[in-house]
Amino acid sequence: MSGRSTKTHTEPGHDGVDETPALEGFVGYNLKRAYVAVNEDFKKAIGQDGPPPRVFSALSMVVQYPNITQSAVARLLGIERSGLVAMIDHLEALGHVVRASVPGDRRSQALVPTQTGRDAFLEAQKSIRAHEDRFFADFTQDEKDTLMALLRKVRAVEEG
Amino acid sequence: MSGRSTKTHTEPGHDGVDETPALEGFVGYNLKRAYVAVNEDFKKAIGQDGPPPRVFSALSMVVQYPNITQSAVARLLGIERSGLVAMIDHLEALGHVVRASVPGDRRSQALVPTQTGRDAFLEAQKSIRAHEDRFFADFTQDEKDTLMALLRKVRAVEEG
DNA sequence: TATTGTTATACTCTATAACTATA
DNA sequence: TATAGTTATAGAGTATAACAATA
Numbered sequence: 386m387s388g389r390s391t392k393t394h395t396e397p398g399h400d401g402v403d404e405t406p407a408l409e410g411f412v413g414y415n416l417k418r419a420y421v422a423v424n425e426d427f428k429k430a431i432g433q434d435g436p437p438p439r440v441f442s443a444l445s446m447v448v449q450y451p452n453i454t455q456s457a458v459a460r461l462l463g464i465e466r467s468g469l470v471a472m473i474d475h476l477e478a479l480g481h482v483v484r485a486s487v488p489g490d491r492r493s494q495a496l497v498p499t500q501t502g503r504d505a506f507l508e509a510q511k512s513i514r515a516h517e518d519r520f521f522a523d524f525t526q527d528e529k530d531t532l533m534a535l536l537r538k539v540r541a542v543e544e545g
Numbered sequence: 546m547s548g549r550s551t552k553t554h555t556e557p558g559h560d561g562v563d564e565t566p567a568l569e570g571f572v573g574y575n576l577k578r579a580y581v582a583v584n585e586d587f588k589k590a591i592g593q594d595g596p597p598p599r600v601f602s603a604l605s606m607v608v609q610y611p612n613i614t615q616s617a618v619a620r621l622l623g624i625e626r627s628g629l630v631a632m633i634d635h636l637e638a639l640g641h642v643v644r645a646s647v648p649g650d651r652r653s654q655a656l657v658p659t660q661t662g663r664d665a666f667l668e669a670q671k672s673i674r675a676h677e678d679r680f681f682a683d684f685t686q687d688e689k690d691t692l693m694a695l696l697r698k699v700r701a702v703e704e705g
Numbered sequence: 706t707a708t709t710g711t712t713a714t715a716c717t718c719t720a721t722a723a724c725t726a727t728a
Numbered sequence: 729t730a731t732a733g734t735t736a737t738a739g740a741g742t743a744t745a746a747c748a749a750t751a
Contacts, residue, residue, distance in 0.1 A: 407605045407670060412677055412689060413583045414602065415696035417724060418623060420580040422703045423573045424693060428740060439718080442574065445567045463578060470734060492727045492732040506641060510567060517572055524614035529572060532695040541682060543582045599741080628742060630711060635717060652709040652750045 416539075423520065430516040431509075439464070441509050443472045444498070448506045452495040454487070467540050481505050576699075584679065590676040591669070599624070601669050603632045604658070607642050608666045612655040614647070641665050 403462045427438065436444065439462075446458045455473060459466045473496065476482040481502030484494040498506070521529055568574045587598065599622075606618045615633060619626045633656065636642040641662030644654040658666070669671065681689055 395591060407609060407666075408602055409693075409697070411673060412681060412693055412696075413587055413673070414599070415693045415700070416576070416580045416583055417598070418701035419696040420576045421623065422700050423576055426703065427573055437717090438573070438577070442568055451569060454732075463581065466733070467721080467735080468719060488727075490732085494733075506567075513571060513573070521572060521699075523702065524698070528698075531691065532699075533569075533572055533575045535692045535695070536572075536579040537569070538684070538688075539579035539681075540575070540582050541694075542683065543586065597740090614709075625743060626708095626710070627712080627744080650709085650751075654710075 412539075426520050427513070429515060430519075431512055435512055436505075438474060439468075441506075441513070443469065444476055444481060444506050444509070446503060447476070447496045448498045451497055452485070453489075453539055454493045454495065456493075459494070469517055476502070479505070495512050548637075572699075584678050587673070587676060588591055591672055595669055595672055596665075600632050600635060601666075601673070603629065604641060604662060604666050604669070607636070607656045608658045608663055610646075612645070614653045614655065616653075618656070636662070639665070641659075655659055 392447045424438075435441070442462055443458055446453060446461055450457075456466050456471045459469050471486070473482060477484060479501075480499055481498050483499060485497050487493045524532075584598075595601070602622055603618055606613060606621055610617075615629045616626050620631050633642060633644070637644060639661075640659055643657050643659060645657050647653045647655050684692075
């Protein structure tokens with residue numbers, strides 16, 4: 386395929402000039418492409434037995450903030466309450482989390498990590514670290530820090 | 546809600562210490578949150594009448610590289626060929642693009658932008674620029690450039 | 706055999722709306 | 729009234745697999 390000159394259209398980077406990529410100039414486009422790339426590598430690396438990203442993020446919240454409620458997790462992750470039910474069901478079925486009653490408010494249920502849950506969290510965290518270390522091998526720590534800082538600043542825009 | 550001390554769990558940034566955010570340390574997590582934030586603003590700003598992101602990106606390719614084939618567009622955008630059919634159908638129904646026959650290869654169809662298509666592209670581009678200018682108002686041009694450069698480097702990992 | 710366009714299909718992720726029980 | 733958890737549902741976005749026509 387490469388090296389052929391039979392094509393009738395102009396592709397970027399090939400026939401010399403024409404380096405005017407409209408999409409490349411948008412942050413949103415670059416953001417999506419980068420997200421897709423990292424996410425695909427994540428799935429290849431962790432997808433087999435490890436938890437899907439959102440389940441890991443929920444487990445992470447419960448481990449870090451024991452007795453947190455589902456609503457609080459949803460708020461912190463920026464997703465809907467309803468979306469959490471299945472995730473917590475899943476984590477509870479695995480024995481990683483238990484729903485405990487909250488004295489003083491019978492609407493809420495405190496999410497408590499089990500020891501298995503904490504272990505699973507640490508192991509998943511290790512796997513994800515390995516995946517990112519591999520994926521970002523060509524990045525300096527400074528580049529990664531700069532990238533994450535800028536991404537947090539992006540997120541901060543909507544949070545006001 | 547704020548200022549209350551009745552909660553039984555520890556949330557970040559509130560009760561002093563506990564600033565050990567596991568998720569925040571991952572590029573992938575920050576990438577996703579930032580992508581979601583920008584995408585939501587995009588939908589609010591453009592979603593009414595403007596084209597969805599992927600349709601705009603396809604139109605953009607056809608305008609920039611007239612006579613490009615569907616397969617080439619898919620390759621450049623990093624998506625599946627099959628996904629393009631509906632997008633091009635849509636753009637063709639709007640009169641923005643026509644499928645023309647390619648002399649010498651009767652399998653392919655060259656995608657040619659109409660004048661309406663070029664106009665629509667320019668207008669959409671202007672809208673998206675306005676959305677990004679607004680959203681990234683607190684970012685310096687240097688920050689935006691750095692961010693985009695790093696995001697392109699992320700994308701290059703899988704392509705390299 | 707490989708590639709282009711196409712269709713049919715199914716899956717993932719997530720939001721919306723409505724309900725219940727509490728507060 | 730407002731909030732926590734839940735359910736049912738629907739939609740966007742996208743991938744997979746197969747096929748016909750052509751190379």
